[in-house]
Amino acid sequence: MALAWERARRALATRLCIRFPARHVAIQDVPRELDDVEAPLPEVEEQEERRSGSRSSAKICAICLGGMRSGHGQALFTAECCHKFHFHCISSNVQHGNKVCPICRAIWKELPFHGPLIADVAAQGTATANPSDWPQGRLPRADTVNRQDHFPVFRTPESEIFNDDEQINLQSETTVGGGHDGDGIPSSVEIVTYTEFPAIKESVAQKNFTILIHLKAPHAPASVSSRAPLDLVTVLDVSGSMAGTKLALLKRAMSFVIQSLGPSDRLSVIAFSSCAWRLFPLRKMTAFGRQQSLQAVGSLVANGGTNIADGLRKAARVMEDRQARNPVCSIILLSDGVDTYIVTPTQGAPPDYEPLVPRSILPGSGHHVQVHAFGFGADHDSAAMHSIAEMSGGTFSFIDEVGTIQDAFAQCIGGLLSVVAQETRLSIECADEGVLLTSIKSGGYANEVAGDGRGGFVDVGDLYADEERDFLVTVRVPVAPGDTALILPSCTYRDAVTTETVRVEGDRVTVPRPAGPVSAAMSPQVEREWHRVHATEDMAAARAAAEDNDFARAASILESRRRALESLASLSSDPQTLALVAELREMQDRAESRQRYEESGRAYILAGLSSHSWQRATARGDSTELTGLVHTYQTPSMVDMLHRSQALLPEVVEALNRSPTVAPSRSPAADPASQRRSLARAFRPTKSFNGRSS
Template sequence: MWSGNGQALFTAECSHKFHFHCISSSVRHGNLVCPICRAVWKELPFQGPLPAADANNGTARVNPLDWPLDDRQQRQQQRVSGARRRSRADSVTRQWQLPVYRSLNGGGVFDDDEQLDLQPENVVQSQDDVDAMVVGSVGITTYTAFPAMEESVAQEEFAILIHLKAPSSPAPATSRRAPVDLVCVLDVSWSMAGTKLALLKRAVGFVIRTLGPSDRLSVVTFSSAARRLFPLKRMTEAGRQRALQKVNSLVADGGTNIADALKKATRVMEDRWERNPVCSIVLLSDGRDTYSVPAPLGGGQTDYSVLVPSSLLPGGAAQHVQVHAFGFGADHDSPAMHSIAEMSGGTFSFIDAAGSIQDAFAQCIGGLLSVVAQELRLSVECDDDGVLLSSLISGGYASHVDGDGRGGFIDVGDLYADEERDFLVTVRVPAARGESALITPSCTYRNTVTMETRSQTLQPAEVVMATMSRSSPALVASPSRLAASPPPRRRSVRPTWSFPGRH
């Protein structure tokens, strides 16, 4: 909604537009429904005086029905004296003065996230706390295709399996983990009406009750257009109750605009004042985007990249924010949801039965609440002269082999507690005698609890060069970790997690 030389327009949450002065007059007389489609409005045009905090920039004030109206003003005053406050000169400059409007979308910038808990339950207070929380480091193990090779015979592609294992979760007695920023993107189109919507509300309610007071949640709903139901709010007892009220008030209507929903959810993450260590977007839809995906030309493949904001892609401002997509029912667009998850580094899950929504959400949230390592990079360096790296079979994870073949890396990203990953490396081994050191694997990552950057290096993987015939048992692959391991691939489903009940 903008003002200029003409008349200001008000765009309602049902996407219908009206002259601001006309519709605000109607609202003053008690008409709280859309004159066109009769949808009940929760966001109303407001003609009161402009709040002092917004007098200079004219931004629309946020008026969540269940949150105090001055919530953001109080936090802004607290932040003025904070050491980490940045200048808002760019965000307060506006080309036009906006009409006053109370909107949950908060104007053009979603910077109204609730302040983080200054002393959360998982803050490290002493070295004893560190020792209690840090259960171990990421483990690295190598398995060679054969324990020995025929001496004086070169191998062009000798296979080595690198096995990663994440440390366990912190001890239950510490009750400490990395807090989460989560945006749930929910389809409320007409096809979700009835039982589907009821089950969705119950599943999101489970998520709300699972999150702790240091975690923050925002909900974006979409049908023909997307809207933010409420900003990132801490899930304290009061925050949970207010969030449940908002979610339980949802109604289903309209089409399916996934692109607009992901755009808003990404802005929530990008515009945050403060950031929890772990962040993610969870998307659920039972249909196909009917607004943004172009029809393929000449029988070609559909371009689903239009659904994913560019900032979520590698190199973007929100590249570390993964989208975990859930396709619900037989009519959802499986290729689209899979593409969204793959491009953002997230996972895709298919929910075939209505009653499985909560279980699927439980697995996903359980994983997010147990992230123990972030931004993990596995590096491989060749040791002996003549040993060259042929390939890194990373199964969808970004990888690179140096031009001289002497090294490379795989960007693994996040690891959950006790999660295991396998990667296959092939090297060229020159003809030699005695023992040959092939590769030295190492990894660097950030511990999500202590926020320290850690590194782990393994002893070189070696192979013995021996005099033997080609029928020697040492040259025959035995049932080993290498033989039994499936081809590496990017994680697509979550492990099963259990949750303690809340009392």
């Protein structure tokens, strides 16, 4: 009974946020009327955890000491230090002036509040920074964004199910007929083929005769209203290392994303540091939705650790639990650090990154969502970000210079807003008897050759407007007189706008079989693709050598491939080959020493591997430095969005020049590329004593 009285006394003290000195309670000190007091307290070890400042039990509110379970009519509040409380308990505490965590004594910057949410506050005029006053929705200066008096954060308690997405009506949101070109003729995926050689001598059998199958997606719809709407979740790192200019530039990049989405697109933002929280559910980007979203993003502050896994878990829940679904969906992840909660280094073995990605969004799960990962700065875990992208079928981009973050986002958004084909599958069927399919080179795309060798397929997935894919297939060709029919390619996909299934039959691939001599000149298209495939394999080999600390061998592998390409007279003027040479030279330079490799070489090579594996544009390093292949996979929609982003550069420079935290070049005569490089150099992170960027 004495123990019960002591528990009750301490519960009252905690509720009033006062401290009593510990003392032993004698039996005679306890009033008889408290004999029957029941205190639903946690176990003794959980009490010790609370006293020592460690994580408390997720089932007990540390203020009222009552149970906490979601879905039982009690709102819960998760603080930025990841401790949970009943919302009414902690908001009462805050109203009495207590702005520190009752458990770990962390000073809170985000406070619970019994009152209107942030959107309502803006409507009432009580917030001094209103997104509607910013030109084109741009965020305010970096030195005012983080001030608590400008952007108080009222984080609402989260439910266990994220089914509060804003409703949509797909029939009214999209215009049927967007899959036709300007002449009213249906636009579909194009299939073009090239044989390795123009002919095969009739008396010669070929074990591995190469055929290049080229796919090109339809053009973008003529009007914005006729494209497929997008559901987008952005997962943003707001850990302590993002403080200052990096967070300000991230907010500006998110402002550009918000302004680029249409009223039929929906956006949800997940922020994470030591834990993750959802700023708002999937919301349509109408004028009002944009204003609310801009204000929510503007309220972000940087502190805490890096919990990538928790951010992705919440993003996956948003996608899984949504009541309505736009035809296109994607997750964008940005982080500048290393996950310190899930990934644990292992002696002599690479870390296991699988726990970072929820199984529910992986291919084959029924809710597959691609994660496009962006590694930000020199201190991010590029191996983890690349693995996240690869597992989900997305791309990995490396943002070397922090000033280019908006361009990197713009390129990605330009593609996502132009998806025209989904669930695309390329099928290959052998034609004449004796012709057998022996292999398919498809990069990161899953492929399969039938057991009898008479066919196969490649799962291509989504295609952006005007996007192209090249696949090399090899067949065994028997001795035969006359022409030999090799394969019959076909393609099926779902139109992203009409949701109708489309099947396209390619032309039968036939090779002449003359009795006399044949030309030995290889098709330039096939030759170029073979060199790209071999170069990609060498990039992977160089990365493996560098991971084994053999940097001389890594540089040698890249140099050998580069010199081989430079010696090709047939491709000496081919722009894609020239760009591949420049890319290999850049990789070689970044892999020559441990310091260069750790700083940027690993991330640069991984971003290149991601781009070539999926044949899709990624940002890597300072993309203004290289031309050609770095941009080969860009589509017209990506280029258009990138130009829109770059047009805002002078405004960004002017706004950040006013910030006391940075001093980029102010030369008015500099061209946009030079301005961008100067801006990026001014924002290059410096090392702090703990090894993180500051």
